[in-house]
Amino acid sequence: MSCNCCCTHHKHAVENEKKNSWLKDYWRIVLSALLLLGGIILNSTGFTLFQERYAAFCWYLLAYLPVGLPVLKEAWENIVRKDVFSEFTLMSIATVGAFYIGEYPEGVAVMLFYSLGELFQEKAVDRAKRNIGSLLDVRPETATVIKDNESVVEAPQRVKVGEVIEVKAGERVPLDGVMLGEVAAFNTSALTGESVPRNIRQGEEVLAGMISTDRVVRIRVTKTFEKSALSRILELVQDASERKAPAELFIRRFARIYTPIVTGLAVLIILLPYIYSSIIPEYPFIFNDWLYRALVFLVISCPCALVVSIPLGYFGGIGAASRLGVLFKGGNYLDAVTRINTVIFDKTGTLTKGIFEVQSCETQPDMSEEKLIRLVASVERNSTHPIAKAIARYAGQRGIEPMAVSDITEIAGHGLQTFMDNDRILVGNTRLLDKFQVKYPDKLSSIADTVVVCAIGTTYAGHLLLSDTLKEDAFKAIEGLKALNIDNIQILSGDKQGIVFNFARKLGVAQAYGDLLPDGKVKHVEELRRDARNRIAFVGDGINDTPVLALSHVGIAMGGLGSDAAIETADVVIQTDHPSKVATAIHAGRQTRRIIWQNISLAFGVKLLVLILGAGGMATLWEAVFADVGVALIAIINATRIQKLIK
Numbered sequence: 174m175s176c177n178c179c180c181t182h183h184k185h186a187v188e189n190e191k192k193n194s195w196l197k198d199y200w201r202i203v204l205s206a207l208l209l210l211g212g213i214i215l216n217s218t219g220f221t222l223f224q225e226r227y228a229a230f231c232w233y234l235l236a237y238l239p240v241g242l243p244v245l246k247e248a249w250e251n252i253v254r255k256d257v258f259s260e261f262t263l264m265s266i267a268t269v270g271a272f273y274i275g276e277y278p279e280g281v282a283v284m285l286f287y288s289l290g291e292l293f294q295e296k297a298v299d300r301a302k303r304n305i306g307s308l309l310d311v312r313p314e315t316a317t318v319i320k321d322n323e324s325v326v327e328a329p330q331r332v333k334v335g336e337v338i339e340v341k342a343g344e345r346v347p348l349d350g351v352m353l354g355e356v357a358a359f360n361t362s363a364l365t366g367e368s369v370p371r372n373i374r375q376g377e378e379v380l381a382g383m384i385s386t387d388r389v390v391r392i393r394v395t396k397t398f399e400k401s402a403l404s405r406i407l408e409l410v411q412d413a414s415e416r417k418a419p420a421e422l423f424i425r426r427f428a429r430i431y432t433p434i435v436t437g438l439a440v441l442i443i444l445l446p447y448i449y450s451s452i453i454p455e456y457p458f459i460f461n462d463w464l465y466r467a468l469v470f471l472v473i474s475c476p477c478a479l480v481v482s483i484p485l486g487y488f489g490g491i492g493a494a495s496r497l498g499v500l501f502k503g504g505n506y507l508d509a510v511t512r513i514n515t516v517i518f519d520k521t522g523t524l525t526k527g528i529f530e531v532q533s534c535e536t537q538p539d540m541s542e543e544k545l546i547r548l549v550a551s552v553e554r555n556s557t558h559p560i561a562k563a564i565a566r567y568a569g570q571r572g573i574e575p576m577a578v579s580d581i582t583e584i585a586g587h588g589l590q591t592f593m594d595n596d597r598i599l600v601g602n603t604r605l606l607d608k609f610q611v612k613y614p615d616k617l618s619s620i621a622d623t624v625v626v627c628a629i630g631t632t633y634a635g636h637l638l639l640s641d642t643l644k645e646d647a648f649k650a651i652e653g654l655k656a657l658n659i660d661n662i663q664i665l666s667g668d669k670q671g672i673v674f675n676f677a678r679k680l681g682v683a684q685a686y687g688d689l690l691p692d693g694k695v696k697h698v699e700e701l702r703r704d705a706r707n708r709i710a711f712v713g714d715g716i717n718d719t720p721v722l723a724l725s726h727v728g729i730a731m732g733g734l735g736s737d738a739a740i741e742t743a744d745v746v747i748q749t750d751h752p753s754k755v756a757t758a759i760h761a762g763r764q765t766r767r768i769i770w771q772n773i774s775l776a777f778g779v780k781l782l783v784l785i786l787g788a789g790g791m792a793t794l795w796e797a798v799f800a801d802v803g804v805a806l807i808a809i810i811n812a813t814r815i816q817k818l819i820k
Contacts, residue, residue, distance in 0.1 A: 201239035202289050208236030209281045216278075226275070233277035240281075240288040241268060258432040260475045267471045271794060274461040274468075279794035283472055286802045293806060313381075316347040319391065329381075329398040336394050346383045349401045350392035351376055360384040435474035435784075439467040462790070469787035472797035473780055483769055489815035490765030497819065498748040499758045506744040510727050510762035512708045515701060516654055516755060517721075519694075519713035520666035520673060522559060523731045524647045524680070524752055529563035529623065529639040536635035543573055545635045549627050551575040552589050552600040560625060563639055584608070586667055586690030588625075599628040604688075606633065621671040643676060646751045651680050653756030657763075661707070665694050665721075694721045712747075712755055729755060757819075764818045772808040779804045 212232050215223045222228050248261035264287050271280030316329045319337045329347040332338065337353065340346050346359075358370040361383050370386050373379055379392050381401035443463045450458035487504035494501055501507045518524050536545045550568035553561035554575045568575060581591045587608060588601010599605050606613050606628055613633040617624055623639045654662055663684040666673045670687035677685030686697060698721050701707045711718070711725035719742040722728030730743035731750065747754040783800035786792035792800075 199292075201243070202285065202292065205236050205240045205281065205285050205288075208232065209278065209285060212236060212281075213278060229277055230272070233281050234272075236281045237268070237272070237284060241265075241284045244284060244288065258429075258436055260432070263432070263436070263471050263475050267468045267794075267797075270464055270468045274464055276465065276794065283794055283798055286798045287475075289802070293809065313345045313347040317341075332394055332398070334394055334397060337391055338394060339389060339391050340385045341389050342385050342387060344385060346379055346381050346385065346392065348392075348394045348398060349378070349380050349396040350394045352379050353391040353393055354388075357388050357390045358386045360386050432474070435470065439470045439474070442467040442470055465794075466787060466790050469792055469794055469797045470784060472794060473783045473787055473792075473800040475801045483772065485809060486765055486769045486772065486812040486815060489768075489812055490761055490819065493816045493819035494758065494761040497754070497757055497761075498751075499754050499761060500746040500748060501758070501761075502744055502746070506727060507762050507765055510710065510745065510759050511766045513710045513727055513759055514659060515661040515663070515707045515709045516659055517663045517665055517698065517701075517709060517711045517725070518650075518752065519711075519718050519731075520664055520668060520676060521641060522714045522750075523712055524643060524650070524664065524676065525641040526644050529560050529641050531563055531567040531637050531639050532622065533638045534635070535638070537633065540634050542635075543571075545627060546571065546637070547573050547575060548598065548629075548634070549600050549625060549637060551578045552581060552591055552598060554578070555581065556589070559641075560623065560639060564625065564637060567637075586693075596630045600625065602626065619671075621669065621675060623668060623672065643679060644750065644752065646753045647680055650752035650755060651682060653753050654759075657756055657759055659759070665689055665697060667691075691718075691720060694718075695724060698724050710755070710759075712752065729758065761819045765815055768812055768815050768818070772811055775811075776804050776808060 244261050245265050248265040251259045268280040268284045315326050316332050317339045318325045318327050352373050352375050356374045358372055361371050446463050447458050450456045490507050491501050534542045546568050550564050553564050578591055581589050587605040591598050611628045624636050626636045627634045662682050664677050666687050668687050673685045673687035709725045710727040711721045712729045714731035722742045728743040729745045731747050745758055779800050783792050
């Protein structure tokens with residue numbers, strides 16, 4: 174019973190909070206609208222008292238104050254801050270001027286609709302910002318830590334690396350760690366946008382933000398709260414709103430120049446006819462008529478539709494893309510991706526699953542398979558490379574325990590080197606053996622699959638043969654890009670040319686380059702950049718891809734679950750392992766840009782037309798209200814369509 178009472182009380186509290194919020198936001202507008210409507214009715218019915226000028230003035234002043242005072246206050250504060258030519262100042266001058274010439278209803282209407290438009294704009298922008306923030310701000314507030322076989326509830330910020338946490342079915346994982354149980358299903362939608370649960374097995378990584386869907390799991394913490402995948406992704410999204418697109422920056426600069434110019438033109442609308450009438454006495458000059466035209470001109474000139482709807486468009490684009498697992502680090506990158514005409518993919522882990530399997534093992538006569546596998550697995554045991562993981566997995570399947578090895582040196586693009594019993598051990602590709610002048614069988618150079626060779630001292634010991642497979646999504650990725658009329662698609666890889674070419678042929682990609690070290694990839698992209706017509710996006714997932722990600726016009730990191738270095742360097746982060754999201758990112762950018770330019774064209778077109786009519790005396794303050802507030806509202810509604818267009 175008490176639980177029901179609490180729930181009912183909470184429900185009423187939420188309802189009362191919403192009601193109070195509505196009253197706080199709208200009471201001024203409702204009161205002003207009722208008084209304005211009442212005044213128009215009283216005036217049209219010929220109410221006797223209302224025919225007196227002072228009575229009408231007082232009535233409409235009461236209608237004006239609820240919506241006008243906040244704007245007048247904002248205008249004054251801006252003037253004090255030396256921001257004289259703001260939209261608040263324009264509205265204040267226009268409405269006070271309308272009262273001066275006796276156009277009371279128009280003065281109230283301008284301020285009423287302007288205030289209503291401003292409120293709608295604020296709500297729309299706030300909603301867009303909240304959507305972006307709440308999209309990923311799903312970090313749990315508590316973590317259940319297992320200490321001496323007892324559960325202790327603590328704040329995630331206080332949990333240390335190495336401690337074990339417990340997550341019940343339906344709960345969200347608070348910290349990154351490794352799975353201790355055999356297997357469990359996790360909902361990863363907060364991180365990847367995928368709706369299908371992912372099975373994670375013992376020893377595999379579990380990330381903060383995932384939800385255990387079917388059982389209680391225990392996880393050993395590997396990262397602090399601040400360094401978790403979810404915190405990192407959330408930080409990227411929040412920072413995105415700070416990086417402005419060129420269109421946003423242009424409109425802001427334009428508004429600073431445009432507003433004082435139109436204010437000066439409004440003054441000239443009064444001044445020039447006065448000067449003309451002074452020179453030619455036959456030409457009548459009626460101050461109130463020309464003041465009315467100048468006021469219409471001022472109302473129309475407000476750049477609200479542009480200043481609000483353009484940032485809102487980029488907020489919407491970033492938010493909609495984030496829901497699909499594509500994180501843009503700023504509106505500038507959302508804009509840059511629309512100009513991409515060349516897409517370069519890394520192969521391993523990007524277009525392929527990166528899950529290698531050892532197919533065979535071949536040794537020299539004086540070397541047993543077990544000894545070779547133990548030796549290679551020992552050298553590779555601490556590497557996170559997919560090939561190293563495959564070898565470790567294969568050794569485990571055969572019951573071969575690796576040895577402890579220290580002082581391992583990585584030779585980028587070649588492999589690993591260490592010393593055991595005063596012998597140098599080399600494990601890597603054939604280029605590594607070439608580097609140290611170790612002879613090996615010629616047939617190794619012609620094998621299409623991935624080969625991991627091993628040498629002891631200067632003697633070739635044997636090799637392991639591994640193979641990778643294409644992601645099912647890789648075909649969709651290439652088709653999606655071609656559907657967007659991006660035909661210059663290339664694959665770069667450190668693998669053998671034969672392997673890379675085979676994968677490219679299956680995907681229908683004409684240009685594929687293998688045998689590339691990290692600096693070889695950089696040189697290839699630099700060569701492409703020499704042609705100014707090429708706008709390049711590079712898609713990669715590893716640490717060795719970071720130089721190319723930084724060099725390309727738009728760097729796209731595959732997997733919010735991948736290399737920290739790649740994610741830091743990239744401009745766009747795809748949270749899933751789906752390369753087809755590259756086409757989604759470009760589509761999102763293009764749709765956003767289309768909406769932005771629709772809004773710019775609409776605002777400029779309507780304002781220019783009504784400005785000309787207003788200067789010529791053919792437009793009233795009512796048309797001016799539409800040209801300002803009406804166009805702004807239409808632009809805002811159009812900007813919110815981005816959420817539906819990006820799917």
